[in-house]
Amino acid sequence: MKTIKLQLEPLTCPSCIKKIEHALGKITGVDHVGVLFNSSKVKVTIDEQKVSDDEIRQTIEKLGFQVI
Numbered sequence: 001m002k003t004i005k006l007q008l009e010p011l012t013c014p015s016c017i018k019k020i021e022h023a024l025g026k027i028t029g030v031d032h033v034g035v036l037f038n039s040s041k042v043k044v045t046i047d048e049q050k051v052s053d054d055e056i057r058q059t060i061e062k063l064g065f066q067v068i
Contacts, residue, residue, distance in 0.1 A: 008040040
């Protein structure tokens with residue numbers, strides 16, 4: 001297992017958290033997702049054999065959030 005920590009551009013609403021957590025939680029190989037609204041940080045624990053860092057980033061960006 002590997003933990004990825006990503007900084008996003010500022011989140012504008014608490015429902016953004018649910019949107020990100022739901023999308024990432026559906027990916028095979030994602031074990032845990034945590035999103036902090038105030039700091040706009042995402043922490044994801046993944047199984048590297050099933051999912052890549054890039055797939056996590058791409059999923060977040062497809063939702064309309066920019067990883068910085």
